[in-house]
Amino acid sequence: DAxxxxxxxxxxxxxxxxxxxxxxxxxNHRYMYWYRxxxxxxxxxxxxxxxxxxxxxxxxxxxxxxxxxxxEDFLLTLESATSSQTSVYFCAISVSGRSDTQYxxxxxxxxxL
Amino acid sequence: GNSVTQMEGPVTLSEEAFLTINCxxxxxxxxxxxxxVQYPGEGLQLLLKATKADDKGSNKGFEATYRKExxxxxxxxxxxxxxxxxxxxxxLSRDGGSQGNLIFGKGTKxxxxx
Numbered sequence: 001d002a003x004x005x006x007x008x009x010x011x012x013x014x015x016x017x018x019x020x021x022x023x024x025x026x027x028n029h030r031y032m033y034w035y036r037x038x039x040x041x042x043x044x045x046x047x048x049x050x051x052x053x054x055x056x057x058x059x060x061x062x063x064x065x066x067x068x069x070x071x072e073d074f075l076l077t078l079e080s081a082t083s084s085q086t087s088v089y090f091c092a093i094s095v096s097g098r099s100d101t102q103y104x105x106x107x108x109x110x111x112x113l
Numbered sequence: 114g115n116s117v118t119q120m121e122g123p124v125t126l127s128e129e130a131f132l133t134i135n136c137x138x139x140x141x142x143x144x145x146x147x148x149x150v151q152y153p154g155e156g157l158q159l160l161l162k163a164t165k166a167d168d169k170g171s172n173k174g175f176e177a178t179y180r181k182e183x184x185x186x187x188x189x190x191x192x193x194x195x196x197x198x199x200x201x202x203x204x205l206s207r208d209g210g211s212q213g214n215l216i217f218g219k220g221t222k223x224x225x226x227x
Binding site for chain 1: 149155156218
């Protein structure tokens with residue numbers, strides 16, 4: 001158990017509203033990631049972080065922003081949610097980055113109506 | 114760029130059957146290769162990994178060998194159980210300056226019938 005929690009676990013929201021998802025880890029690992037999982041696409045990287053206030057974009061970052069003000073928390077924000085952002089969102093951590101194993105949280109199911 | 118292709122599912126097998134899920138990759142450099150498993154309603158869990166050519170990863174009766182000559186990392190199990198029903202993802206690590214990012218295949222759903 002890598003001590004990763006995500007909140008909320010489920011959320012339904014309306015188009016145009018802001019949404020923030022939280023990932024929390026208890027082991028102070030440096031690297032954290034946000035993915036989205038959609039049928040037929042597997043997992044796709046949204047953003048990642050390699051330290052406090054150090055973040056970078058993944059392959060599907062449009063419409064998303066992130067923040068990491070503390071080692072243990074990595075926030076994903078949808079500034080103005082759209083129906084295309086309906087998905088399951090997973091947070092992951094890794095100990096040393098590069099080719100290291102990633103450990104995943106339980107996921108957040110987001111529905112944008 | 115790096116990419117992963119895995120066989121499409123769903124795959125339906127009877128208990129005790131032999132399992133193969135094919136995974137091939139395209140990569141520059143020397144990526145690490147992974148198989149993750151996702152049980153219904155849960156996040157992904159690492160099943161096994163291999164970090165260099167000819168390495169064999171194994172766990173819970175599953176095996177996969179890193180074949181550089183065929184750019185493959187096929188997942189195998191000799192005798193599947195109902196409890197192995199899940200979605201299986203092949204993944205590889207990005208090379209270069211990326212911070213440990215993984216590239217995932219689209220997943221293969223396995224259903225094992227008693």
